[in-house]
Amino acid sequence: MTDHLFLLDGETAPPMANGEIIFEAPWQSRVFGMAQSLSQTGHYQWDEFRAYLIEDIKDWEQQHSAEERGHYPYFDLFLESLTRLLNDKSMVARAEIQSRTSAFAERPHGHDHVHDQGNGHSH
Amino acid sequence: MTDHASPQSIRTEAIESLLIEKDLLTADAVDAVITTYTERVGPMNGAKLVARAWTDPDFKARLLTDATSVVEEYQFEGGQVEKLVVRECTALDHHVVVCTLCSCYPWAVLGLPPAWYKDPAYRSRIVSEPRQVLAEMGLNLSESTQINVWDSSAEIRYLVLPKRPEGSEALSEAELAEMVTRDAMIGVAQVHLP
Numbered sequence: 001m002t003d004h005l006f007l008l009d010g011e012t013a014p015p016m017a018n019g020e021i022i023f024e025a026p027w028q029s030r031v032f033g034m035a036q037s038l039s040q041t042g043h044y045q046w047d048e049f050r051a052y053l054i055e056d057i058k059d060w061e062q063q064h065s066a067e068e069r070g071h072y073p074y075f076d077l078f079l080e081s082l083t084r085l086l087n088d089k090s091m092v093a094r095a096e097i098q099s100r101t102s103a104f105a106e107r108p109h110g111h112d113h114v115h116d117q118g119n120g121h122s123h
Numbered sequence: 124m125t126d127h128a129s130p131q132s133i134r135t136e137a138i139e140s141l142l143i144e145k146d147l148l149t150a151d152a153v154d155a156v157i158t159t160y161t162e163r164v165g166p167m168n169g170a171k172l173v174a175r176a177w178t179d180p181d182f183k184a185r186l187l188t189d190a191t192s193v194v195e196e197y198q199f200e201g202g203q204v205e206k207l208v209v210r211e212c213t214a215l216d217h218h219v220v221v222c223t224l225c226s227c228y229p230w231a232v233l234g235l236p237p238a239w240y241k242d243p244a245y246r247s248r249i250v251s252e253p254r255q256v257l258a259e260m261g262l263n264l265s266e267s268t269q270i271n272v273w274d275s276s277a278e279i280r281y282l283v284l285p286k287r288p289e290g291s292e293a294l295s296e297a298e299l300a301e302m303v304t305r306d307a308m309i310g311v312a313q314v315h316l317p
Contacts, residue, residue: 030139083134
C-alpha cells in the first residue's frame with residue numbers, strides 16, 4: 001500500500017499539514033483521486049503525470065513574482081496537468097472536457113452535487 | 124471551503140463524468156484513493172508513536188509523561204499539537220477521546236478527523252453513555268474495564284495508546300505500526316492481529 005503513497009515530493013509535493021494533504025475543497029480531493037486511480041490502473045505511469053505537473057508548476061512560477069508565490073494554486077495546476085495529459089494520451093480530448101464543463105455550468109442553481117463529502121479542515 | 128460551483132469544481136466533475144463514461148475510471152476507485160490518503164497517511168504518524176511505545180519502554184514512559192516534546196522531536200508537519208497527552212489503555216482502563224464543543228483533534232498524529240467525530244450524537248453520547256456507544260461502534264468492553272472519556276480542547280489534544288494485541292510479540296515495530304488504526308488511537312476500537 002505504501003508504494004504509491006509518497007510519490008509526490010520535492011517540487012511536486014502537495015500542500016501538507018500534519019502529514020496530511022490539505023484538500024481545501026471536495027473537487028481537489030476528486031482530481032487528486034482521479035489522477036492516482038488512472039495511474040494505478042495502468043492508464044499512464046505516475047512519472048508521466050508527475051512530469052506534466054512539474055512543467056505546469058515551473059510555468060506558473062515563471063509567470064509570478066516571488067511575492068505572489070506564497071499561495072500557489074497547487075490543485076489548479078494539478079487539474080490543468082491532468083487535463084493536458086488526458087488530452088495528449090487521447091483519453092479525453094480537451095474540447096470534450098470544455099463542452100461538458102460548459103454544459104454542467106449551465107445547470108440550474110441549486111443542482112445537487114454528487115460528490116459532496118467535505119474534507120475541509122473544520123478549525 | 125471553496126464554492127462548490129467554482130470553475131475548477133465543475134471542470135473536475137466534467138472530467139470525472141467523461142472518464143466514467145469511457146470506462147477509464149470508477150467513482151469507487153477515486154473514493155478509495157481519497158480514503159487511503161485521509162485515513163492512512165495522516166494516522167500513520169500516530170501509529171509510529173504507538174508501535175515504538177509498544178516496543179521501547181523508555182520511549183513509552185516519555186510518551187506518557189510528556190508527549191508534546193516527543194512529538195516535537197518527530198517534527199510532524201503542521202500545528203494542532205501544542206499540547207498532546209497520551210493515555211494508555213490497559214485491561215482495567217480504557218480511554219476514548221471526544222471534543223464535546225467542536226472537533227478538536229490531533230491532526231499531526233491522526234490526520235483528518237473522521238466524519239462521525241464531528242457528529243453531535245457522538246460528541247454528546249460518548250460522554251453520557253460511553254459503554255453503549257463503544258458497543259454500537261463494535262467495541263465491547265468487559266464490565267470490569269473502566270472507561271475514561273477525555274474531552275479535547277484547543278489547549279489539549281489526546282491520543283490513545285491502545286493495548287498491544289496478544290500474540291504480536293514477534294512482530295517488528297514497522298509491522299506493529301501497520302496494524303494501528305486511527306480509530307484505535309481515538310479509542311473507539313482495539314488493535315487486532317491481521
